[in-house]
Amino acid sequence: AQKVTQAQTEISVVEKEDVTLDCVYETRDTTYYLFWYKQPPSGELVFLIRRNSFDEQNEISGRYSWNFQKSTSSFNFTITASQVVDSAVYFCALLEAGTALIFGKGTTLSVSS
Amino acid sequence: GAVVSQHPSWVICKSGTSVKIECRSLDFQATTMFWYRQFPKQSLMLMATSNEGSKATYEQGVEKDKFLINHASLTLSTLTVTSAHPEDSSFYICSAGGDRAFYEQYFGPGTRLTVT
Numbered sequence: 001a002q003k004v005t006q007a008q009t010e011i012s013v014v015e016k017e018d019v020t021l022d023c024v025y026e027t028r029d030t031t032y033y034l035f036w037y038k039q040p041p042s043g044e045l046v047f048l049i050r051r052n053s054f055d056e057q058n059e060i061s062g063r064y065s066w067n068f069q070k071s072t073s074s075f076n077f078t079i080t081a082s083q084v085v086d087s088a089v090y091f092c093a094l095l096e097a098g099t100a101l102i103f104g105k106g107t108t109l110s111v112s113s
Numbered sequence: 114g115a116v117v118s119q120h121p122s123w124v125i126c127k128s129g130t131s132v133k134i135e136c137r138s139l140d141f142q143a144t145t146m147f148w149y150r151q152f153p154k155q156s157l158m159l160m161a162t163s164n165e166g167s168k169a170t171y172e173q174g175v176e177k178d179k180f181l182i183n184h185a186s187l188t189l190s191t192l193t194v195t196s197a198h199p200e201d202s203s204f205y206i207c208s209a210g211g212d213r214a215f216y217e218q219y220f221g222p223g224t225r226l227t228v229t
Binding site: 033044045047050091095097098101102104 | 147151155156157158159162204206208215216218220222223225
């Protein structure tokens with residue numbers, strides 16, 4: 001059965017610190033997709049990235065970077081030089097064909113100035 | 114990305130009444146729609162999956178007679194919470210998927226339901 005584990009419930013950092021959010025997943029499928037979403041206090045989910053199981057290249061987008069390692073079933077997310085606006089709940093999610101997104105429990109990131 | 118809207122954004126209702134939440138895909142045809150529920154400080158939990166013109170498939174533990182889902186067109190799905198109780202107070206989020214690729218799913222902004 002598919003499963004997503006975000007072991008870090010809450011993380012607090014000071015502005016300009018780098019922070020990594022961990023995500024470990026379980027699946028029996030060879031084709032699947034992994035996602036990261038940001039949920040600010042407003043509640044609306046903000047899509048950050050989608051990665052398919054055949055593409056293990058790391059990705060960088062501005063201050064955000066993602067490290068996908070199939071060998072450890074992990075898809076970690078790093079924010080470099082964090083800012084107060086990064087404060088939110090971050091969800092990692094897994095999608096297999098024919099199913100709905102399965103979400104991890106989320107990591108609440110608090111960035112203080 | 115595609116646009117999915119939800120209406121209303123928030124609603125307060127009295128215990129025992131019914132509430133309807135609409136989910137619309139504004140610029141694509143949504144063959145599949147998913148309904149999620151999120152309690153405070155918790156993750157999103159899938160409630161049901163609906164395909165246009167078919168009956169919804171409910172997740173285990175979700176009462177289908179209480180949470181009525183209708184997906185009558187390719188752009189609209191509705192979730193009706195019947196005889197709402199305070200424990201139904203939650204954040205309800207829909208997502209819509211088109212028929213181009215299963216990984217293309219777009220979330221609505223959510224509806225916050227408070228039952229008093």
